Amino acid sequence: MNLSEFELIHRIRHQRPTAPDRVLLGIGDDTAAVRPTPGMALLVTTDTFVEGFDFDTAFSTWQQIGWKSMAANVSDIAAMGGLPLYALTTLCLPDCRTAEEIDGLHEGMDRLIDHIDLSISIIGGDLSGITGPTVISITLIGETEPEHILKRSGARVGDYVCVTGHLGASEAGLRLLQHTRQQPDRSLLEPYADTIAKHLSPVPRVQEGRLLADSGFVHAMIDISDGLSSDALHIGHGSRVGLSIHADALPITAETKAAAQTLQVDPVKLAMQSGEEFELLCTIDPNQVESLASRMADQTGLSLTPIGEVVDESEGFSWIDTNGIHLLRAEGYEHFR
Amino acid sequence: MNLSEFELIHRIRHQRPTAPDRVLLGIGDDTAAVRPTPGMALLVTTDTFVEGFDFDTAFSTWQQIGWKSMAANVSDIAAMGGLPLYALTTLCLPDCRTAEEIDGLHEGMDRLIDHIDLSISIIGGDLSGITGPTVISITLIGETEPEHILKRSGARVGDYVCVTGHLGASEAGLRLLQHTRQQPDRSLLEPYADTIAKHLSPVPRVQEGRLLADSGFVHAMIDISDGLSSDALHIGHGSRVGLSIHADALPITAETKAAAQTLQVDPVKLAMQSGEEFELLCTIDPNQVESLASRMADQTGLSLTPIGEVVDESEGFSWIDTNGIHLLRAEGYEHFR
Numbered sequence: 001m002n003l004s005e006f007e008l009i010h011r012i013r014h015q016r017p018t019a020p021d022r023v024l025l026g027i028g029d030d031t032a033a034v035r036p037t038p039g040m041a042l043l044v045t046t047d048t049f050v051e052g053f054d055f056d057t058a059f060s061t062w063q064q065i066g067w068k069s070m071a072a073n074v075s076d077i078a079a080m081g082g083l084p085l086y087a088l089t090t091l092c093l094p095d096c097r098t099a100e101e102i103d104g105l106h107e108g109m110d111r112l113i114d115h116i117d118l119s120i121s122i123i124g125g126d127l128s129g130i131t132g133p134t135v136i137s138i139t140l141i142g143e144t145e146p147e148h149i150l151k152r153s154g155a156r157v158g159d160y161v162c163v164t165g166h167l168g169a170s171e172a173g174l175r176l177l178q179h180t181r182q183q184p185d186r187s188l189l190e191p192y193a194d195t196i197a198k199h200l201s202p203v204p205r206v207q208e209g210r211l212l213a214d215s216g217f218v219h220a221m222i223d224i225s226d227g228l229s230s231d232a233l234h235i236g237h238g239s240r241v242g243l244s245i246h247a248d249a250l251p252i253t254a255e256t257k258a259a260a261q262t263l264q265v266d267p268v269k270l271a272m273q274s275g276e277e278f279e280l281l282c283t284i285d286p287n288q289v290e291s292l293a294s295r296m297a298d299q300t301g302l303s304l305t306p307i308g309e310v311v312d313e314s315e316g317f318s319w320i321d322t323n324g325i326h327l328l329r330a331e332g333y334e335h336f337r
Numbered sequence: 338m339n340l341s342e343f344e345l346i347h348r349i350r351h352q353r354p355t356a357p358d359r360v361l362l363g364i365g366d367d368t369a370a371v372r373p374t375p376g377m378a379l380l381v382t383t384d385t386f387v388e389g390f391d392f393d394t395a396f397s398t399w400q401q402i403g404w405k406s407m408a409a410n411v412s413d414i415a416a417m418g419g420l421p422l423y424a425l426t427t428l429c430l431p432d433c434r435t436a437e438e439i440d441g442l443h444e445g446m447d448r449l450i451d452h453i454d455l456s457i458s459i460i461g462g463d464l465s466g467i468t469g470p471t472v473i474s475i476t477l478i479g480e481t482e483p484e485h486i487l488k489r490s491g492a493r494v495g496d497y498v499c500v501t502g503h504l505g506a507s508e509a510g511l512r513l514l515q516h517t518r519q520q521p522d523r524s525l526l527e528p529y530a531d532t533i534a535k536h537l538s539p540v541p542r543v544q545e546g547r548l549l550a551d552s553g554f555v556h557a558m559i560d561i562s563d564g565l566s567s568d569a570l571h572i573g574h575g576s577r578v579g580l581s582i583h584a585d586a587l588p589i590t591a592e593t594k595a596a597a598q599t600l601q602v603d604p605v606k607l608a609m610q611s612g613e614e615f616e617l618l619c620t621i622d623p624n625q626v627e628s629l630a631s632r633m634a635d636q637t638g639l640s641l642t643p644i645g646e647v648v649d650e651s652e653g654f655s656w657i658d659t660n661g662i663h664l665l666r667a668e669g670y671e672h673f674r
Contacts, residue, residue: 030416031382045368079367132469
């Protein structure tokens with residue numbers, strides 16, 4: 001398929017309705033133009049996904065790839081406590097990509113946006129051919145109150161380290177898909193539907209991020225994209241504090257534990273290393289964790305689990321299980337290459 | 338060279354000073370955060386450059402490729418009458434890229450920014466491996482007064498069509514480089530230094546774009562990236578007007594005319610088709626062209642040349658030379674593939 005036909009699809013896709021009060025100028029001029037909300041800070045992030053490095057069409061449909069590309073960008077805005085508003089989507093397409101595949105990619109992005117009930121306008125992008133793998137690059141712009149920006153560097157000694165939702169499923173899902181790659185019997189995967197879905201179509205925590213940021217009791221936040229251990233260390237180093245994580249406290253579903261058993265891996269290790277979870281990891285005033293957790297359960301249905309404490313920098317980074325105290329290392333997620 | 342070493346370079350590169358009053362958060366957290374200027378509209382653009390499609394290392398150094406990638410994005414902001422402020426730079430790098438090459442790429446971007454005396458902060462980006470060609474993707478964010486945004490769609494019947502600087506050199510420069518590719522004697526290119534420089538290191542017209550937008554007498558504007566004929570048609574279709582272009586009025590330097598003779602091509606055709614000129618094409622109140630041209634010459638040293646008129650939609654698109662009236666077609670620049 002040639003590029004001009006893609007261009008047509010790309011333009012049609014961009015007829016997704018935009019917010020007319022904020023978007024002064026959408027696709028079709030030299031730049032887009034938007035009107036920032038007075039008093040708000042702009043949050044800007046970009047993430048690029050290269051076929052063979054960041055996604056594998058052996059495991060994911062193009063819809064799932066589109067969903068996950070958008071989810072990763074949305075999760076970065078969520079981790080700052082922000083609301084995503086404007087996206088620019090760039091595609092580098094080799095000749096072999098079909099119109100159906102590109103439609104699927106766009107549909108996946110749209111579905112993720114609709115699934116979490118966001119109003120993201122696609123205001124621009126670019127399209128190029130490539131003699132090589134498909135490249136998807138998204139830039140996402142959001143807003144938040146400047147005083148509510150949740151950085152990695154605000155953790156305070158005594159804070160509880162907390163995490164939204166459950167951990168380990170993304171990595172377990174990927175390993176299950178790899179494990180059964182050669183096996184025609186797909187029913188082997190049926191008991192692990194939620195775990196695999198978490199790998200293929202993760203849901204970023206925008207509403208939860210807003211709730212945490214608005215509370216005023218959260219001091220540092222990050223999304224789990226590299227893995228709990230790596231991302232915890234980002235907070236630790238960024239805030240110049242130590243961390244103590246309790247292995248027994250990690251929220252892992254019964255299904256993910258069963259998957260770990262099937263895969264013959266330690267579920268705690270899975271939970272520590274699993275990347276692209278897109279859960280939020282934050283440090284909270286210890287007196288406020290319970291009320292915040294109950295508010296989150298009420299408003300979004302998601303759990304907020306304390307998994308450790310912020311300690312003095314001199315105490316370093318540790319994780320504790322029934323065997324004793326261990327050094328916390330950045331053994332997070334590595335891309336499947 | 339492996340990616341983590343590149344990552345190091347990438348991070349060092351990003352230590353370019355940022356404007357602390359506007360940039361709340363630069364590289365190193367989940368997103369960047371900036372404070373928009375109250376009352377201003379945001380302009381957002383993104384352009385991607387794929388090795389083998391958009392650039393060719395046989396003709397350009399990595400510095401020149403970096404310069405031109407940034408210039409193309411800056412030119413889009415200039416075409417709206419805006420001021421570029423924040424950039425995100427994404428690189429997909431195959432294993433064969435060396436640290437020197439990537440340094441050169443970044444140096445080229447910086448040199449362009451410094452050359453036109455802009456204060457652009459690099460606030461983010463992404464880095465990935467790729468089993469394929471080098472991909473450079475830049476997102477650029479700027480600001481302008483909402484009432485000064487210069488769209489393609491504002492041209493009025495009776496306006497003069499004007500262009501900054503000179504035309505044809507970018508395409509002539511490329512053809513000279515292609516022409517002499519097999520010839521070891523580089524001195525053949527010496528008489529055409531300015532023409533070749535325009536192809537390799539074009540200068541976007543930010544100051545000129547601001548002057549034109551601020552004047553209030555310019556009704557539509559676009560940058561010449563596809564070629565004069567194509568981009569004029571963009572204004573024509575966008576504004577629902579006709580256009581009449583005078584071939585004899587096109588500003589072409591004596592050097593570019595000499596290059597056209599060497600290449601045995603019609604200089605007017607070159608000027609009509611040459612893409613990536615990054616000059617500004619605009620339509621102006623006919624009574625104000627002279628004073629605007631003299632103000633631009635005073636303030637920036639660049640020429641502003643009337644090359645035609647905006648006519649009624651029913652009169653269509655034409656260009657006129659000594660042989661008569663011809664149909665204006667989108668025969669602009671095609672990528673060298």
